[in-house]
Amino acid sequence: MLPHIVDEEISSELTTDRISDPFSITQAHTIFGSHFHTSPLSLVEKDPGSGKWHTIHHLSKEDDDGESMNGWLNVTSQQNTTW
Numbered sequence: 001m002l003p004h005i006v007d008e009e010i011s012s013e014l015t016t017d018r019i020s021d022p023f024s025i026t027q028a029h030t031i032f033g034s035h036f037h038t039s040p041l042s043l044v045e046k047d048p049g050s051g052k053w054h055t056i057h058h059l060s061k062e063d064d065d066g067e068s069m070n071g072w073l074n075v076t077s078q079q080n081t082t083w
Helices: 003-015 025-032
Strands: 041-045 053-057
Touching: 003 041, 003 053
Parallel strands: none
Antiparallel strands: 041 053
16 A cells, blocks of 8 residues: 555545544543544545545454454344435
8 A cells, every 4th residue: 555645545534524633542542431442444446547545444354352343233233224
């Protein structure tokens, strides 16, 4: 991945208030009051060869303990989602 593209995408997300500032682990513990779980950011090209990128949050990425953001969902209790 090209670091400058990642930096530009994060800057754009911060500018439009779609994500919060980068926080240290200590700051995150203070904000959330205890342990927290996060997911990695990545980029996918919108149209191959276009040079336009879309930020994604890999919510199914498992950590060292086998946990993921999506892993916390109780799918048996979820209602059908409509957009």
